[in-house]
């Protein structure tokens with residue numbers, strides 16, 4: 001059994017870098033949603049850690065909810081066929097929604113989630129993603145709040161997994177290709 005650190009080729013973002021960037025995003029959201037009482041919807045499982053830190057960087061009143069989705073296709077590529085495993089509990093009609101995601105890859109998951117939420121007639125829906133892979137987007141896609149843009153390498157840690165593992169790494173790193181090939 002190897003240690004998790006041995007499976008990482010490079011650290012992309014340290015705990016300190018993630019914390020600093022999360023503070024910046026939290027400040028922006030606090031300013032832009034003043035008086036709007038937003039509902040932040042964290043996407044499970046990958047978004048749980050970012051969600052927990054992001055909301056503590058926001059100093060205006062807000063509500064929290066979670067959605068769990070699974071995209072068919074295992075390993076390192078997503079198929080785009082999305083299924084809702086846990087729906088939202090909060091009534092978002094007329095509310096300002098911010099979807100909190102770990103990473104945007106092809107963009108198919110977030111597109112599905114946004115379209116689904118729009119059917120509940122919210123006042124607005126924006127997306128806050130810790131990581132974004134702009135080169136991987138299947139179609140033109142605008143992400144409102146992005147922590148960091150990354151290339152097409154597969155990353156783990158800080159909530160992000162490979163095959164259920166590595167979520168508890170406190171930093172974000174590139175997974176060795178030999179682990180998944």
Ligand code: IMP
Nearest residue numbers: 078104105106107108109154155160161
């Ligand atoms: P999309 O639908 O292709 O945008 O895929 C988004 C989802 O795929 C994310 O929420 C992650 O669960 C997963 N994913 C995509 N790229 C990575 C990665 O580099 N590391 C870990 N999970 C990833």
Ligand code: MG
Nearest residue numbers: 044045046102
């Ligand atoms: Mg995910």
